[in-house]
Amino acid sequence: MKLAVVGGGSTYTPELIDGFARLRDTLPIEELVLVDPAADRLDLVGGLARRIFAKQDHAGRITTTTDIDAGVADADAVLLQLRVGGQAARNQDETWPLECGCVGQETTGAGGLAKALRTVPVVLDIAERVRRANPDAWIIDFTN
Numbered sequence: 460m461k462l463a464v465v466g467g468g469s470t471y472t473p474e475l476i477d478g479f480a481r482l483r484d485t486l487p488i489e490e491l492v493l494v495d496p497a498a499d500r501l502d503l504v505g506g507l508a509r510r511i512f513a514k515q516d517h518a519g520r521i522t523t524t525t526d527i528d529a530g531v532a533d534a535d536a537v538l539l540q541l542r543v544g545g546q547a548a549r550n551q552d553e554t555w556p557l558e559c560g561c562v563g564q565e566t567t568g569a570g571g572l573a574k575a576l577r578t579v580p581v582v583l584d585i586a587e588r589v590r591r592a593n594p595d596a597w598i599i600d601f602t603n
């Protein structure tokens with residue numbers, strides 16, 4: 460199985476990789492592609508992911524790319540864990556509603572709406588790219 464993780468440069472990715480490594484007998488990942496626009500984060504997280512797979516005796520190959528189309532090509536499943544706008548956008552989503560007397564939360568209320576307005580178009584674009592690359596691929600949206 461080829462699995463692509465879009466948002467693979469996230470600091471949450473190593474925990475995800477550890478889970479995949481522990482499930483090596485149940486979830487046969489031959490290639491795990493980490494996709495992220497930040498090449499420096501991919502280098503760091505990709506190296507850590509390879510060490511996690513090696514420590515767990517997982518035979519799967521881990522690759523990285525900043526190119527979404529290349530990353531999802533021939534993928535059997537694509538896991539999305541996006542944060543459009545990064546931590547700066549999260550900070551805005553969680554602070555400006557407080558100024559209006561509302562709950563400051565990135566997934567609900569005014570901040571959640573702002574996040575959704577940024578994120579949904581990106582997710583739909585990626586879904587279309589996945590459909591073109593492999594119409595039978597599963598998309599798993601792990602985005603908060």
